[in-house]
Amino acid sequence: MPKRRRGEKKTTYFDYNLLFIIIFLLCFGLVMLYSSSSYTSANKYGDSAHYLKLQARNIAIGLVFMFYFAKKDYHVWRKFGRLAYWGALGFCFVVLAKVPGLTRSSHGQSRWIQVGPIGFQPSELAKIAIIIYLAMLIERIPKQLDKVSSMAKVGIRLVPLVLFVAVNNLSTAIIILGIAVCMLFVASPKYKEFFVVAVLGVLFIFAFINIASYRSDRVEAWKHPETAGDKGYQTMQALYAIGSGKLFGKGLGQSLQKLGNVPEAQNDMIFSIICEELGLFGAVCVILLFVLMLWRMMVIANNAKDLYGALLVTGIMSHIAIQVVLNIAVVTNTIPNTGVILPFISYGGTSLVFLMAEMGLALSVSKGIRLDTIE
Numbered sequence: 001m002p003k004r005r006r007g008e009k010k011t012t013y014f015d016y017n018l019l020f021i022i023i024f025l026l027c028f029g030l031v032m033l034y035s036s037s038s039y040t041s042a043n044k045y046g047d048s049a050h051y052l053k054l055q056a057r058n059i060a061i062g063l064v065f066m067f068y069f070a071k072k073d074y075h076v077w078r079k080f081g082r083l084a085y086w087g088a089l090g091f092c093f094v095v096l097a098k099v100p101g102l103t104r105s106s107h108g109q110s111r112w113i114q115v116g117p118i119g120f121q122p123s124e125l126a127k128i129a130i131i132i133y134l135a136m137l138i139e140r141i142p143k144q145l146d147k148v149s150s151m152a153k154v155g156i157r158l159v160p161l162v163l164f165v166a167v168n169n170l171s172t173a174i175i176i177l178g179i180a181v182c183m184l185f186v187a188s189p190k191y192k193e194f195f196v197v198a199v200l201g202v203l204f205i206f207a208f209i210n211i212a213s214y215r216s217d218r219v220e221a222w223k224h225p226e227t228a229g230d231k232g233y234q235t236m237q238a239l240y241a242i243g244s245g246k247l248f249g250k251g252l253g254q255s256l257q258k259l260g261n262v263p264e265a266q267n268d269m270i271f272s273i274i275c276e277e278l279g280l281f282g283a284v285c286v287i288l289l290f291v292l293m294l295w296r297m298m299v300i301a302n303n304a305k306d307l308y309g310a311l312l313v314t315g316i317m318s319h320i321a322i323q324v325v326l327n328i329a330v331v332t333n334t335i336p337n338t339g340v341i342l343p344f345i346s347y348g349g350t351s352l353v354f355l356m357a358e359m360g361l362a363l364s365v366s367k368g369i370r371l372d373t374i375e
Contacts, residue, residue, distance in 0.1 A: 013303075015366035018296040022066075022344070022359050025289060026059055029345035036258050036273040037266035037347065051266050051347050058349045062356030069360025070367075074309055077361070081136030085161065088129035091122035092164040111168055120350040123165050123172040128354050130161065130176050131183075131315030131361075138187045139308045145188040154184065171338035175322050177204075182318035183311055222336035235333050237262045238272035242332065249279030266347040268339055271331045286345075290324050300366045309365040316358045 034052040041050035077084075091113055095103050104114045112119050137154060144150040158180055166173035185194055218231070225232030225239075241257035244250070255276045258265045265273055275283045294317055301313040326340040341348050343355055 013366060013369040015296055015300055015363060018293065018300070018359070018366065019363060021289060021293045021296065022356075025293070025344040028286075028289075030055060030059070031252070032270060032274055032277075032345060033266055033347055035253050035255065035277065036270050039259050040265065043260075054349070055347055055352075058352045059356075061349075062353045065353055066356040066360035066363070069357050070363035072360075072364060074312060074361055074364040074368075077132050077312075078136050078139075078308060081133040084129035085133035085157075088122060088126040089161050089164065091125060092161065095122050096164050096167055120353075123169045124350045124354045126161055126165055126172070126176055127179065127319055128358055128361075130158065130179055131312060131319065131358070134158075134180060134183050135308055135311035135315060138183060138311055139306075142187060142307060145184070145190070148190070151184060151188060151190070155180070169339075171326065171340050174338070175319065175326070175340070178322040179315050179318045182322075183315050186314050187307075187311065218336045218338075222333065225333060234263045234269065235337060238269050238331050239333060241269075241272040241276040245276040245279045245283075247279050248281050249275070249277045252277050267341055268327065268337075268346065269331055270346050271328055271342050274345075287324075287328070290320065290343075294321055297362055300362055300369065303369045304365050305368040309368060313362050313365050316362050319358065320355075 030052060033055050034049065037051040038048040041052075042048040044050075047053075094113060095111060102113055102115065104112045104119065111121055111123065113122060134154070137157070138145065141150060141154075145154075158176075162173050162176055165176060181194065185191075188194075221231035221235065225235040237257055241255065241262060244257070250256075255273050257276055258273050262269050262272060271283070271286070274286060278285075297313050297317040297320075301310045301317065304310040304313060320343055323340055323343055326335070326338060327342045327346075329335045330337050330340060341351055344352070
């Protein structure tokens with residue numbers, strides 16, 4: 001790269017548009033979180049702002065991670081690719097083995113590692129770990145990915161982590177698989193082989209659904225929620241909320257379904273409350289915000305100064321897109337209930353912190369773009 005002449009202005013870039021979208025989504029999420037959780041918080045904890053305060057704390061921690069990753073040169077993480085993968089695998093094994101004193105359960109499933117006051121979900125760590133690991137791996141063998149055998153070798157390395165996650169959290173395993181497939185698809189000149197991968201992925205999901213009875217029960221509840229009793233209750237209440245919102249909604253804070261009718265209204269089902277209070281118009285605006293975010297990340301990936309940066313942003317973009325689609329599909333009963341949150345808006349600690357760390361990575365990649373090369 002030619003040296004910059006004395007007096008010549010530096011033409012590097014930083015994507016403030018993406019940063020603005022992130023901050024706007026976080027602020028909007030706080031408003032909707034308070035609206036959807038105030039009734040439950042008041043009844044359960046005696047404080048209508050209980051979940052709001054916790055989420056504000058989560059955002060503060062997430063901002064620290066985001067700005068740290070944004071400031072750090074993203075190339076540093078290349079050498080931590082294997083460590084990230086094996087670390088995530090180890091933590092997932094600890095959860096799977098239910099090691100006494102280190103794990104705790106959520107909704108009947110052991111999904112958390114708890115050490116004193118610090119707790120996190122290894123499955124969320126696995127998402128960012130797989131992005132860093134695959135970006136490192138693919139960058140080293142880009143020309144070899146035109147061979148099916150090379151793609152198979154990469155895929156086999158991911159199997160242990162996907163299996164460990166899938167036992168307790170099939171939805172997260174699907175997201176991890178989706179991220180890996182998207183990154184390989186972008187890096188590989190082969191396309192027909194991905195049809196085979198898609199078929200194998202469907203077979204994998206079908207097998208895991210039938211292994212555990214509670215997963216097959218969810219499929220039955222999805223097909224006939226109106227007759228599924230308690231198993232279809234959450235879905236039916238979410239659909240009532242969406243239908244009652246009509247075009248412009250009942251108004252912010254005016255939801256009736258959040259008053260104890262929609263379970264986990266502040267988590268997986270927050271999109272149904274958005275639809276009820278802000279209507280179809282509000283729902284479309286939220287979707288467009290995510291589309292804008294994905295577009296900004298696509299610009300960054302297309303103009304990244306190297307393959308590693310492009311692959312990092314592609315993985316992050318895939319993660320956001322898959323999770324948003326899955327959440328909205330669940331809320332609208334397009335697919336069976338999978339327990340996936342809406343990024344930046346739903347209540348969550350581990351997921352939000354790691355998502356914001358990923359955003360920091362994307363912003364770090366954007367810093368390496370030259371203004372005269374942006375397409």
